[in-house]
Amino acid sequence: MxxxxxxxxxxxxxxxxxxxxxxxxxxxxxxxxxxxxxxxxxxxxxQGKSVPPPDPKLDTPVIQKMPEKDRKCIEDKNYMRNYHMQMLDNWRNQVVRNGNRQYTSLSGKKYTASLQNTCLECHSNKSQFCDQCHLKCWPRASWRPN
Amino acid sequence: MTDFFKLHFFIPLGIVLALIIIPYVGYMANQQLVLAVVIPYLAVLIFLEGLIYRVIKWARSPVPFRIPTTCAQNRSLPWIKKSIGEKLDNPETTLQVIGRMALEVLFFRSLFRNLTTKLRRPADHPEDAKLYYWSYKWLWLGAIAFHYTFLIVLLRHLRFFTETTPGFVQTIEHVDGWFQIFQPTVYLTGIILLAALTYLLLRRVYNPNMRYISLASDYFPLFLIMAIGTTGILMRYFFKVDITAVKQLALGLVTFKPTVPAGIGVIFYIHLFLVSVLFMYFPFSKLLHMAGVFLSPTRNLANNNRWVRHINPWNYPVKFHPYIEHENKYRQAMKEVGLPVEKE
Known part of the structure; x- marks a missing residue:
């Protein structure tokens, strides 16, 4: 029309x-x-395939030997997950610049500020613990595993 | 005028603050599934559907005549040569149009030519006021800083949506965190993004003319993106959340197996909700210039009106009314008043 x-x-x-x-x-x-x-x-x-979440293992001999109630990290689990990088950075500063090796946790317990002697003493399984997140799903361009 | 400004400034500000409170309340009411799965899916659907709808709607409008805005000489006498810049400013071929569009889309050329005017006293006539024009690149700088940092921030988020971070994302992060200051490494783009947004906001508030023409729809996206940037920065550097859980959530969304891992802080939900709102708002707002820039007839057409005939699709065969018909109709009356006629 x-x-x-x-x-x-x-x-x-x-x-x-x-x-x-x-x-x-x-x-x-x-x-x-x-x-x-x-x-x-x-x-x-x-393509819809599911990616398993990282699964850091806590079954190292040192941790196994601990009595059940003492199996705790320096701070609580959530704090460690979210802030461990800042804690390590602060440790480095206080040890290297001020020579202060003492760290008092929020609960008042005293620890030696040392990645090698404190953290890795319990978490001796780097590939099953650290690398679970750091290498598999959270690689950083500036983070070089050695 | 003050009231007009207040209305258009404070209402979007209030809306953005409300948009921050909503996910907070939702988090407190344990509605994580709605906040982290339902709303993001809905937002992406609305974004895609709205964007395609708007683009198709634009594409349905006929543009029968070429209407490019040009800033250079058109094709002329053969001995008048056009430089490459003039070809890009007054394109004659598709290739030149592509060049022009690339300059516009990638480098914001039209903003680069932005001018400012000021009344000044000329040195020789101090009692006069003379209008001076000169180059004004701040808007271009703010715009390009904002757009590119926003793009980089967006690309950086691919880390959450891929199983192994693609190489180019790692390169971007490496360059972005070049200075390696603080822990975690400060990304420069985050800071530049907020700085550029602050400039773009202050530009509207500070200048009375800009303030007068600025509407709520101008302030709202600025406030919203500022809130997104601020929550993102707070989440990365200050109120940290369990990042592996966030990645698990993101991967669940893109593989259509959504899970809501426990223990992600409220700030993440606020950030995600604001991003979802941005996606939903996108197709209905001025932000759609992302698609519109490609479809603007004043830029994407070759200026070939002089040698190519463009026919209007709604042209119809016009029934002419020639003079002789007019005279045939009124001949007697014309003779009576003494007007000359062609035929007796």
Whole structure:
């Protein structure tokens, strides 16, 4: 059905129906598809396969030998998980710059501030403990395992 | 005017503060599943659907005539040569259009030519005031700093969504944490992002003219992205959360096996909720210039009107009304008042 266009002189023409279409369809669709593919990269990269969460093991001989109630880290588990990097950094500063090897935990217990002698004494299984997160799913470009 | 400003400034600020309180309340009410799974999925769906809808809607509008805004000479006499810059500013071919668009999208060329005006007293006529124009690159600098740091921050987050961090993300992190200060290493982009946003906000508040034309929809994205950046920085450096649990959550989302690991701090949920809101808001806001820049007819068309005929799709065969018909109709009346006629 064409719509007539009227003026003071009567019908002067017929309005054509402008075709409803996507102009430059191929370009537009290519752009949309490229964008969607780009931002769904994590989805098709993993293709739905489940990634097991890191599983740091705590069954070293030293820990096993401890009585059940003393099996505690310097601070509580959550604190250690979230802040161990800052704690180690503070230890380094206080040991190297001030020569102070004493660390008092929040519960008041005293420890020697030393990665080698305190942390790794219990956690002697670096590959099953540290590397579980640090190498497998949390590699840092500037963190070099040796 | 003051009230107008207050309304458009403080309402979005209040909304963003409310958007921070909502996930906090949700966290306290143990609604982690809604906050970490339902809302992010919904946000991504709305984002994609809205973006595609808007792009298709734009693509349906015919642009029958070429309307590029040009800043250089069009094709002229053969001995008037166009330099490469003039070709990019007044493109004649598709290749030149691509060059122009690349400059616009990657380097924000139109902002780079931003000018400022000032009334100054000329030295020779100190009683006069003369209008001076000169280059004003601060807006360009703020915009480019914001956009690129935001992109880098976004790419850095790929670490959470991939099993083994892709090499290019590690390279980005390495360069980003170049100075290796503090523990964890400070990423420069985070700081530049917030600094650029602060400038973009102050620019609107400080200048009375800008303040007058700034609307709630201008302030809201600024406040929202500032809140996202601030919560992100707080989470990385100060109120740390269990990052392996966060990664487990993110991987669960992209592999469609969503799990909500226990023990992630509330600040993570606030951050995630604000990002979800940004994604949902995106297709309905000015932020959609991300897609719109590619579809702006004043930039993406070659200026070839002079030698290519572009036909309007709604053109119709016009019934002309020539003079002779007019005269045939009114000949008698024209004769009576003494007007000259072509035919007796």
């Amino acid at each position: 064409k719509e007539p266009v009227k003026s003071e002189f009567g019908t002067v023409g017929e309005k054509p129906k402008v075709e409803k279409k996507i102009y430059n369809r191929n370009l537009i669709l290519a752009g949309i598809i490229a964008f969607v593919v780009l931002i769904t990269f994590p989805i098709w990269n993993l």
